[in-house]
Amino acid sequence: MRYLTWIVTLPIALIAVLFAVSNRDVVTWALWPLPFTLEAPLYLAALLALLAGFLAGGFIVWNAQRRHRRRARRESDRVLFLEREVKEAQARATAAEKRLAELSRPVSGAGTGLPVPAASATTATTVH
Known part of the structure; x- marks a missing residue:
């Protein structure tokens, strides 16, 4: 998995560096109703727009889950x-x-090995 991360990250980083070196022209950023303007290199504007899109997409996916x-x-x-x-x-x-x-433990003296007397049957005597 670690190698896969490097395989994906290195080409993207190389492309970003080549893009930055190739697009160093200065552009002016302005938001129409506001009086503010900002001058920055074109690569910075493009990479910031990509970063903002990446973060917005990540937030949308995180919120959906x-x-x-x-x-x-x-x-x-x-x-x-x-x-x-x-x-x-x-x-x-x-x-x-x-x-x-x-x-269920035996009562004291009952487990001594002596025979336990059986219940004796009582015989009834009849009177004549």
Whole structure:
């Protein structure tokens, strides 16, 4: 990508320099209703006009992309919010699993290896 920039920039710079050297005649700039006039080299007038056009075009494109940048910013904020929600949900799930493990631990003395007595069946005696 860096080489592509140089491949494009160097010829444009060379053309601008050649244009400036070839067009050194002085021109007078005047804006009709205003009494001001300015004398400057022709190359300066042309290059300033190109620069103004470039900046105006850049501003128009930047302004046209405003809604896309706004949407991307909103979606980025939404992603951050959802990631935070996922982390909080994972923390709650971990805490719940920890509490469940604590509650399902055997009661003191029950896990000693002694047999746990089975529920005895009661027999009813009948009176005659």
